[in-house]
Amino acid sequence: MSASRILTAFGLTGALVTAGVAQAGIVYIPEGSADSVLMVESETGQPVGRISGVEAVHGLAGAPGTPYLVAGSYSEIDPESAAQTARPEGVSQADHNAHHAKPAKAAMPTDKGLSLVSVIDAGTGEVVRRIEVPGAVHHTAVSPDGRWAMATHPGGDGVSLIDLSTLEYAGFIATGPMPNYVSFSPDNSRAYVSNAGNGTLSELDLDRRILSRNLLAGEGPEHFALSRDGATVFVADAEAGRVLRLDIASGAETASYGFGAELHGLDLSEREDTLFVAVKGADQVAAVDLASGAVRLQELAPAPYHLTVADGGETLFVSSREASMVWAVDQVSLRVTAEIGIEGEGHQMVVLP
Numbered sequence: 001m002s003a004s005r006i007l008t009a010f011g012l013t014g015a016l017v018t019a020g021v022a023q024a025g026i027v028y029i030p031e032g033s034a035d036s037v038l039m040v041e042s043e044t045g046q047p048v049g050r051i052s053g054v055e056a057v058h059g060l061a062g063a064p065g066t067p068y069l070v071a072g073s074y075s076e077i078d079p080e081s082a083a084q085t086a087r088p089e090g091v092s093q094a095d096h097n098a099h100h101a102k103p104a105k106a107a108m109p110t111d112k113g114l115s116l117v118s119v120i121d122a123g124t125g126e127v128v129r130r131i132e133v134p135g136a137v138h139h140t141a142v143s144p145d146g147r148w149a150m151a152t153h154p155g156g157d158g159v160s161l162i163d164l165s166t167l168e169y170a171g172f173i174a175t176g177p178m179p180n181y182v183s184f185s186p187d188n189s190r191a192y193v194s195n196a197g198n199g200t201l202s203e204l205d206l207d208r209r210i211l212s213r214n215l216l217a218g219e220g221p222e223h224f225a226l227s228r229d230g231a232t233v234f235v236a237d238a239e240a241g242r243v244l245r246l247d248i249a250s251g252a253e254t255a256s257y258g259f260g261a262e263l264h265g266l267d268l269s270e271r272e273d274t275l276f277v278a279v280k281g282a283d284q285v286a287a288v289d290l291a292s293g294a295v296r297l298q299e300l301a302p303a304p305y306h307l308t309v310a311d312g313g314e315t316l317f318v319s320s321r322e323a324s325m326v327w328a329v330d331q332v333s334l335r336v337t338a339e340i341g342i343e344g345e346g347h348q349m350v351v352l353p
Contacts, residue, residue, distance in 0.1 A: 025310060027317055027351050028069060028122075029326055030057040034344030037071065039125070040317075042310045042351055045328045045338035051125040054118050058347045059140035059151060062122055066146030068164055069120040069350065072137025076113040107171045109134045112156045117149070119167055122352060129167040133160040139348055141191070143184040148206065150191055152179040159193055161209065171209055175202040180222045186230045194221040194235060201235060201246070215251040218244050225268045225275070234275055236263045243277060243288070257288050257295065265307035267316065269331060276316055276331070278304035285318060285334055298334035300327060308349045319346025 025042035028051075037051040037060065059072035112134030119129040135156040142149050142164070149162040158174040159182060177197025184191050190212075191204040200214040201221060217224075218237030221244075225234045232254075235244045239262055245255035261281030268275055275288040283301035288294070303321035310317065315337065319326045326346045328338040 025313065025351055025353050026122075027308075027310065027349055028060055028062070029317075029319070029340075029342055029349050030054070030060040030071065030347040031342050031344035032056065032058060032074075032347050034342075036343060037069075037120075037125075038340075038342050040326075040340055042313055042315065042317075045315075045340055047340065049125060051120060051127075053127065054120070055116070057118075059137050060348045060350050061140040061142045061149065062350045062352050063142040063144055063146050064353055066142055066164070067122055068128070068142070068146075068149075069122045070140045070142055070149040070151075070162065070164075071118040071120060072133075072140045072151045073115045073117070074136050074138065076115050076136050079114050107169060108132070109156070109158075109172050112153065112172075117151055117160070117162060119149075119162075119164070131162060131167070131169050133162075133169065134172055138179070139181050141182040141184055143188045143191075144186055145188045147188065148184070148191075150182050150184070150193075152182050152193060154178045154180060154196075157197075159191075159204070161206070173204055173209055173211065175204070175211060176200050176214070181224055183224065183226045185226070186228065192224070192226065192233065194224055196220045196222055196238075199237075201233065203248075213251075215246055215248075216253075217246065218242070222263075223265050225266050227268065227272055234266060234268070236266050236277070238263045241279075241281065243275065255293070257293070259284075259286060259295075264305050264321070265318070267307055267309045269309055270311045274331070276307055276309065278307045278318055280304055280321060285316075285329060287331070287334060296334060298329075300329070300334075300336070305345075306347055306349055308351055310351045312353070317349055317351070319349065321345065 027040040029038040035055045039049040056073045056075035057071045058074040062069045117131045135153040137151040140151045151160045161170040163170040175193045176195030180196045181194045193202045201217040205212040217235045221235045222238040223236045242258045259279045264280045265278040277286040285300045287296045305321040306319045326340040
């Protein structure tokens with residue numbers, strides 16, 4: 001792609017945030033097996049720092065105005081080794097114990113695995129707390145008010161709730177088989193979880209910490225995008241190669257968009273008039289005009305994977321499942337404007353102002 005700028009991130013360690021960069025939007029890209037998060041300026045695609053020491057990071061979430069990023073590890077740890085984690089030199093035992101917070105035994109399921117969620121200071125890149133959770137984490141979410149975080153456990157048939165006001169584990173909520181993606185309602189009272197194992201979207205009541213109802217969502221729902229008013233959700237029925245548009249209140253399917261190949265990430269434009277979809281199985285990125293249903297397709301290879309829109313800008317960011325790179329893509333033309341070299345694999349990206 002001759003028009004692209006190749007931007008590599010080699011040699012960037014730590015969180016190299018300057019006052020000028022902090023005022024621009026930052027794209028945080030979890031780098032999976034590289035155990036790190038790359039920070040990229042959203043307007044230029046220029047790498048500005050890297051957060052290290054976040055093992056097998058897959059899920060990553062944040063919210064505007066919230067000081068934290070929440071990163072989930074897709075690998076499980078041995079309980080005995082977790083209990084014997086070495087205390088760094090110069091750190092008091094009390095501070096070390098707080099840094100590696102253990103949930104109340106009554107709240108933690110005893111029949112699950114064990115993994116870690118890292119709470120990261122979004123400004124400095126410092127990991128301020130690691131919280132034990134019951135099993136490998138796929139995706140994470142942060143509530144719009146910054147009070148709660150949630151992590152999905154595909155091997156544990158449920159999600160963990162984390163209180164970001166206290167940085168403590170707040171409990172486990174059973175959802176369905178193979179929970180994949182998660183998002184909060186705009187009023188912070190509910191959360192939604194896609195269950196790839198039984199074709200449902202679970203609605204969770206956060207006040208009562210229970211599953212309140214299930215919406216039918218195709219065969220194997222994975223990523224989804226919730227409208228800003230919380231009335232509509234667009235769900236990727238990934239292997240079936242289609243996106244379902246569901247009315248939240250009634251649970252009814254109001255539209256379906258077929259792509260004929262396996263899907264992965266999707267997101268809504270800032271004006272919510274366009275839906276962008278990574279058509280991984282066909283090496284394409286798609287833009288759906290939601291008023292007319294018209295679909296524009298653009299080749300993007302290899303294997304477009306996670307996708308996120310940079311609100312306030314003209315760019316969407318798409319990672320590759322098969323190459324260590326993220327594309328910056330113009331939302332109107334769907335043409336690549338930059339290629340960003342990363343380490344590992346680019347998973348659940350988040351853009352913060």
